[in-house]
Amino acid sequence: MRISIGNLPLKNIDADIFLHPVKYKDSIAYEPMAEEAVIALIAKHFTYDNVPEHIRDYFDEMDDGYLFSESNFDEFDLEKLQKGTLIIGKDIHLHPKVENIKKFLCILRDFGGFKIEGIKLPEFLKPSDPILEEIMETEKTYEMALEEIDELPSFDGSVVYACDDPNVVKDDELLCSHQFVIANKIKALKVKVDGEIKNLRKIPELKGTFGVVLKKVDEYPFLRVKIENVG
Numbered sequence: 566m567r568i569s570i571g572n573l574p575l576k577n578i579d580a581d582i583f584l585h586p587v588k589y590k591d592s593i594a595y596e597p598m599a600e601e602a603v604i605a606l607i608a609k610h611f612t613y614d615n616v617p618e619h620i621r622d623y624f625d626e627m628d629d630g631y632l633f634s635e636s637n638f639d640e641f642d643l644e645k646l647q648k649g650t651l652i653i654g655k656d657i658h659l660h661p662k663v664e665n666i667k668k669f670l671c672i673l674r675d676f677g678g679f680k681i682e683g684i685k686l687p688e689f690l691k692p693s694d695p696i697l698e699e700i701m702e703t704e705k706t707y708e709m710a711l712e713e714i715d716e717l718p719s720f721d722g723s724v725v726y727a728c729d730d731p732n733v734v735k736d737d738e739l740l741c742s743h744q745f746v747i748a749n750k751i752k753a754l755k756v757k758v759d760g761e762i763k764n765l766r767k768i769p770e771l772k773g774t775f776g777v778v779l780k781k782v783d784e785y786p787f788l789r790v791k792i793e794n795v796g
Contacts, residue, residue, distance in 0.1 A: 566647040571600060572654030573726065573777070575733045575740075575768075580652055582645065584638075586787065587726055588772040593645065597720045597775075597787040599636035601662045601669075605714055606632055608669040610643050611677040617707045620672065627714070635717050653683035655729070659785045665712045675707070723749050723792045725758065727780035739763035740777035748774045755795040762795060 569580035574589035583592035584603065595603050609624045616624070633639050651673065657666055671686050673679040689709045725739070734740050739758055745751075746767065754765050758778060771777075775787070782788070 566649035567652060568646060568649060569652040569654065570604070571656035571658075571660075572652065573728055573730070573733065575728075575777070576730055577732070578652060581649075584642075585654075585656070586773075587775050587777065589768075590770045593638070593642045594773060595636045595638040595642075596717055597724070598660070598717050598785060599638065600657055600660050601666050602632040602636040602714050602717070603638045604666055604669045604673075606636075606638065606643065607646065608672045608677065610646075611648060611679070612672050615676040616672060620707070620709065620711070623711050632714065648678050650680040650682060653681065656786060657684060659783070661785065662712070662715055665714075668709055668711055671709070720787060720789070723776075723790050724774070725776040725778050725788055725790050727782045727786040727788055728777050729779070729781045731779060734766075734777050734779045736779045737762070737764050738766050738779070740766050740768055740771065742771040742773060743767060744772065745774050745776050749776075749792045751792065751794060753794040753796050757791075757793040757795055759790045 567580045568582055568584065569578050570584040572578050572583065572585065573587055574583035574585050574592040584595065585592055586594055586597045588594040605627065606629065609627060613621065613624055651670065657663060660666060667686055670681050670684065671689055674681050674686065675690060689707050728734050739756060751765065756763055756765055763778065
């Protein structure tokens with residue numbers, strides 16, 4: 566199975582299933598900024614019996630119920646996933662906890678049999694005696710210190726996803742769902758998004774309350790904005 570995470574589901578990517586806060590068709594949605602919690606839960610689910618003791622201890626101390634609740638990603642979503650390839654998108658690269666996320670991805674690679682695409686990962690499996698290792702195989706250690714998973718920030722109000730692909734959304738467009746229109750009390754075919762005029766384009770397969778605009782950013786791409794009706 567090819568699993569995309571951190572890529573907008575509207576993008577043309579070869580994946581069997583998408584995990585992303587923007588809900589599109591049959592994708593699995595979670596809360597913005599929840600990638601750290603979601604990937605940690607996936608890592609625990611697929612590797613718990615295979616990891617070294619210190620990582621298992623970390624997993625034992627994880628509050629799964631809290632993480633499932635806060636991330637809006639649950640056991641039923643986990644059951645839809647199978648071992649295969651994880652395709653990592655820009656949201657992961659721009660996440661403030663990307664270094665800790667990389668560690669969970671390494672665990673999936675090293676102990677879960679997953680292939681990881683789209684991100685460069687470090688190596689944590691090291692020989693206990695590097696000099697002896699040059700002439701014979703020696704015992705290896707897994708030297709990794711996992712950080713505590715951060716609490717999720719609130720994304721209340723009007724929120725859009727900054728997409729940098731003009732094949733998905735045009736510069737003068739705001740892609741959205743019917744729920745987004747209702748939540749933001751939109752009553753016109755044109756709106757201002759932080760002062761920029763956009764043509765409203767409702768996508769039937771889009772669900773939830775996040776819009777999509779064309780914008781290149783160097784930060785996590787979910788942005789709080791001001792939405793105003795035009796005309």
